[in-house]
Amino acid sequence: MSELVDEKRVLIVGLGLIGGSLAAALRADKTSGDAEAETATLPGRVNIVACDADPDEVAQGIAMGLIDGGDVRLSHALLDGVSMIVLAVPVMAMRGVLHALAPLLESASPELVITDVGSTKSTMVNDAVAVFGAVPNNMVLGHPIAGSEKSGVAAATANLFERHKVILTPNEHTDPQAIARVMALWQAAGADVLEMDVSHHDQVLARTSHLPHFLAFSLVDTLARQDDRLDIFRYAAGGFRDFTRIAGSDPVMWRDVFMANQEALLDALSDFEAGIARLRQAVEQRDGDAMLVTLGRARHARHYFDSLLNQSSYQAEYTMQQQGRLRYRVSPGGNVQGRIRVPGDKSISHRSIMFGALAEGITQISGFLEGEDSLATLQAFREMGVAIEGPDKGRVSVHGVGLNGLKMPPGPIYVGNSGTAMRLFAGLLAGQRFDSELTGDASLTARPMERVADPLRQMGAVIDTAEGGRPPLTIHGGASLKGIHYDMPMASAQVKSCLLFAGLYAEGETRVREPAPTRDHTERMLNGFGYRVERDGDTCWLEGGGKLTAAPIDVPSDISSATFFLVAAAITPGSDLTLEHVGINPTRIGVITILQAMGADLRLLNERNVGGEPVADLHIRYAPLKGIDIPVDQVPLAIDEFPALFVAAANAEGITRLRGAEELRVKESDRLQAMANGFDVLGIQYRLLDDGIDIVGYDKGHALAECQYGGGRVDSLGDHRIAMSFAVAALRASDDILIDDCANVATSFPGFIELARHVGMHLEQEAE
Template identity: 55%
Template sequence: MMLIKKLVVVGIGLIGGSLAAALRKRGQCEEIIGIAQTQETCSRAEERGVVDRAYTQISDICHELGEDDLVFIAVPTLAIKSVLIQIKSCVADNVTITDGASVKGSVYRDVLDVFGAEPVNVVLGHPIAGGEKSGVDAADASLYENHRVILTPFKDYASDEVARRHVTKVRNVWQAVDANVIEMDIDQHDVILAATSHLPHVIAFSLVDTLANDTHNENIFRYAAGGFRDFTRIASSDAVMWRDIMLANKEAILSSIDLFSRNLSRLKTTIENEDATQLTGVFTRAKAARDRFTLMLMNQSYSSKMKNIEEKQITYKVSPGGNARGTIRVPGDKSISHRSIMLGSLAEGVTNIQGFLEGEDALATLQTFRDLGVVIEGPDNGRVTVHGVGLHGLKAPSSALYVGNSGTSMRLLSGLLAGQTFDSTLTGDESLSKRPMNRVANPLRDMGASIETDESGRPPVKIAGGQKLHGINYVLPMASAQVKSCLLLAGLYAEGETTVTEPAPTRDHTERMLQGFGYQLKREGSTVSLQSGGTLKACDIEVPADISSATFFMVAAAITPDSDITLTHVGINPTRIGVINILRLMGADIELQNQREVGGEPVADIRIRYAPLQGVEIPEEQVPLAIDEFPAIFVAAACADGVTVLTGAEELRVKETDRIQAMAEGLSTLGISCEPTADGAVIHGGEILGGEVESFGDHRIAMSFTIAALRATGEITVKNCANVATSFPNFTDLAGQIGISLDVIDV
């Protein structure tokens, strides 16, 4: 069944002719009728087969049109009003009308002038596509494939069944030619297009016109490089069409020109002053933004290795059995990577970082500080250079700060931003938006911060700047390195002393790194405190391999007969080695080799060989030291003889997902008896079967069930694994390297 009976194209040029050609190619329209200004164009369109018939007046065919038909207005923006007048005089109000103008406010005003209201059958739209050529001969059936079409329907269409039908028809037509259709507010559309489309055309037209009139260098175009050709290609666009666009969207375009002119003037001054750091900042920010834009066009996130986690569904199919042997190095520690960017940005001087984790979470933190005005070079194979701005040098971001799936970024930044003079908002992806933030918001409020979350204490987190913070003596209700670090960062800006006492030891990377940057703090037992008024001095940082990432391969070797894995340069911070202590308690053969200290952090090569595991009662004092590693420890317990009991781990229920429940359900599916409790689980060792398990988008759960296949009797299918790239970009490569047979399925 065809989508529409008749398509009437008013203006048979590139835009209108391409839609006609695309619908004809796909067999989605019974008849295509063209309306053009001249009989010559009409005849040419018929000869080329772009239309079945063509006329110079829409009144010649309006009596034929009904509710199954569509009129597409594809004339220059300032000519649309005259077309609307003709349509009103003769086209029935059950015929769907849409347009392709790149300025929607102007067309909206024309619609109101002509119809006196918002007609239910009029759906404004804008296909984001074009070319250097114009006219009927430029019609291209593939023009709209994988291009965006923005619809700007009238605001109340959803409540009107008839209006909704017309919007649906227009959306379906564009989707039928393989366009990506989105909806947008009219004013927002014009502001965005002024900046991203109209301004570039202004610059290109002006640049070519300027150089064409450079009488001092007549060969300027003859020897122009490829970059000039690529950039100025858009200056070959239809002059009349762009004249109309400039006049129709004048206010928004002038605003964009003013913004560009101010930035260009600042860049000119920077060059005059030979300010290399600021030049680097402009160029690195621009490169990062352009690279990110490229990834967005490809539906990818910060890392080119990962499809957009909110749009893609990745499944792992893991064959049973396999070995676990080899020497590997896992990526850099995520916690230290986050903090190296944060403290390096607040330091005075240049911080050089090696081993930076180029995963989604850490890259989100890096981008956030770029958005806060910090000059950051890289990352380039784990190397990053941060030009610190000092404790009071951050600048107000131009929009909300998006941190993706990173709870660490959002919680630590909340403390840091609470001490700034400007307002800020922290947002995240769908998963992060479900996670509790009052655990940091409430103590920050006690310090004098002004912080808003949603009614349930979840993101977005809105922070009012300019608040006078004061130090507090805070006793953590539960052990949390993120809350401790958040309050210490806020304490850098708070009057007096900020003291945090934890009920059990948690990772101390923030304290170690603060001292590495020369900031004084005190530690007495379970209490850490600092005074404001100090400074951070830049230093070099070598990020050790992440023990959380190493854990999956430690467990892989611990559960697999005849295994022997060595993990090099792994951080063994005493507040992070709970997984080593717990696995050793279960009987694992773990040897720490080549122990040393790098940048204030203890490091070692970890060798793990297979040994039979025994179920144990996990000591509660070890729980905070292994809080992120428990999904993998659950798998070790499933392969152990006897029963393993975990208590005191209620924090696992508020991670990326409820990790206790998720692991219990998955292990039960695989034939393992696992009884969840309020603060832990009781796991009975047994035989792991094959089956399909759900990771709930939690990267650690996905990786844990992947290594479980080493001891499974059948294939394990793990669903929703896209988030693995947030913490471990090359997990699947290393899994294959040590002997796991894994297929990645892009659903």
Template identity: 60%
Template structure:
């Protein structure tokens, strides 16, 4: 049997971040551009598509479902949409790799199809909870089976007819909301989803841009079944989740001046900026135009003394993917930073509360993990050896931590970084981070 190849980052202490550059395309929007473009009528052209493993898993799955897609070539796609009812049964289970977004959104999209589908993924994805999306889809009439513990593989069988429901979500989740809206396109009547807190609204914006009437009334979103989508142009902005590593890195470095261009500034995604500003970060935004309903702009960040804060609960869902980087900022801040109401972090690609707490402690920081959050006492980062546990965001966060450490930081189990940020090591190195990658046996 071939030996699995792993990846390790070695980052020397200090360094300075400088430069003006874009970050890769937004992963969430890239997923949705392929899914919605595929079920639209006519051709959809996408620019800025993220050529990372997660988004490529969505693209491969759509090709397996009979959709003709040209590219990606320099972030450009041409999708020949097949309409709401033009998808075809795949010849094999759809392997979605490490992508939870793909699995949850496909569960909604495929619930209304007249053929059987099976969704699988890598070991990490097969452990992630899926009942939060399969339960409400079942209420709509979908026929979805899970493993006994509520995880993948998911088996989706044809349903006699989906019904729109009025669903109040017990936990804020853009993935669950989006799955229900996609299923609602195939349901009889109106599908209403009410969130306990606002989450990213990329699905709503893109549906509207492609001609689907979407009613948004505060935390309540409504679609009516049967509405068709019309293909068009989709411009994917840079991913603010990828920008977050440089926002934190430049904030904690001794020397830095970084400008990130064409970054998505969707207000349901800018929690990381608000949190860092409350901590004292020097972040300047030059808002630009809106592409396909998504606002974009330039972000400039320079070093600043950070202070610990109590993170407001309303900002938690607006920064849920950026907390590993925020935890590094908290480790470098004066005083305590407290996070509550973020139990969702326990069921990401890793248990991000536990893994970040373990790593920060190894780097000399006092941490107190809680079931739904963490308390971090800012201090002096030591060099040390940490593990990313196969979580791309944790690997990149600890890489930036070396900017403020007193010795080298070695990060094991970093092979999954390409799921969201292909070329991270090369870009970070050009910007001034003293980072190199090594292959390891895994």
């Protein structure tokens, strides 16, 4: 429960389940919890009175200690000293209550605030306008999303609203102080409070609450009228019981709700009927792909819904605002030993789904990274009508629809924390016939997107960005794209890939020149799907208008994920570690080149080619490292690996210098600044520049067994690579390193904690 609400006397009109439970929650907040305190008058204790047409409900509320008094009708005496009125009557009875209340308000306290609990707000607005001429400034319309099949004050429970949402729907004239007081009231009951527009509230609730109740009542009624209804109910499985449980709710209340929210409910019902018709047609025609589209999309949408309810991590937030923040506590010492396989490459996982969806035929994928960002990409294509089986232990089957087979998604496409997905999707969606919107989590929506929007506009795309060129991106479909020759101002595989995706839909040739080599997964995969991409030196190009043919993909382990363990072994005496099946694409191996240049004992074993991508097993043993000047031509080839490489530099003899890495400032965080901030905490010396950093390691002759720096508490800024890098740094620290805001590690590296412990690191996670 929150702190005490600043109300001396509250009047609850309608002492049923909701009104009674609110009284119980306020009582729980105001008392010490013992039986005697529940009826004692304590300093600051709120006085609660009630009005209910049923005298037995009032008497029951007094007997239960929920209210201090009450009556069956509203009166001046009942309102005397009241600072808050909560209207908890059925929605169809609300206008009558407001009529009875209106003459009493003339002598009410100027501090009085009125709120309600109705599940439809447009009706409440209409009632207020009919009685008062407008919604009074001191009236804050609200709706607690909580309930039970039981009714009446006898069913009241103090925890009914805990961890449930209460939606407030104020207008532009509502008194901010009134809003704050109503918010405090519900927070005292344990609820999470948010605000929403009236019409949007009614539309959302029509789909998420009113329609499910409507369907449950209808289904139970339909089956109850069958001749074999006894057997139907006798042998009904758990799924039937779960779905129809809500049909046990108060029918009078739900009749009123259906009538009050008629328009929005009928709109929701029309959408549902259209969906039922599509699924029925697929069953009638034995169209397995069409059924799979609906069933797969629904299953994974349900998993996402579960993540919101359970405040767990599945696709970051719509999730991050819901889930608790996580902290890592990593203790010094340990060693790094064994043989492990890190998850699949995220860049290739994204592209495998994208190209598989746009291909003709079924693409079989193995080694798919089941991280939040990759799953968000997978779900996005389900929403655009692509049938996808899995993922199941890294195996996914994508039933391609061809370059022109995508369908308009039902809403914004959410790509989580992935800049790769957003930028590649921008190019892909620029060539579609339908409008679309791309959005992501709080971190992603702060990142620049004009670097893809500008060249796409040069191709003829119509794209709107938010202020500062940031997400969400609104892409207007139906544009005629034309190929361009584009010189990238800075090396970026994401920009290059975005333009190649758009080039698939463009007239003529799309040619991209990069100032330095970047990862070439897109070009390799396009060629693997039979779509010819040419390259000459620093330039690649393709012709629009071709087609992709499905091909199998074996996703290698992600070298970016492997980097954390490569550095862990490189800095820890006695380490001996093998990482299996790691992708060693020439455009990604900067980290290997840099570590070897620093003196790491790192060898590539069992080199082979899998699905167009080179892979190898990486064997690394501890050897003393030396600081180097990192070659500028290696910077684009290790751009995502630098946070971990900075930890290697802090454990090397001498100074390591990095230049030409300004791209690090526009990643999930400003990674140059984020690492520098952490170095300040640990006592690692550095010099920060606009485009790089100098990191001071240990002096020549330093005893290798000694700790290199101290411990402390650092902030990852929600950046998974910063979090994992400082976890590795703890191996050579003198004290624990606490790392805040680590929940996003799941976006790129599911299972990081387990693998870290497996190789010998001392890592625990805890709630912040």
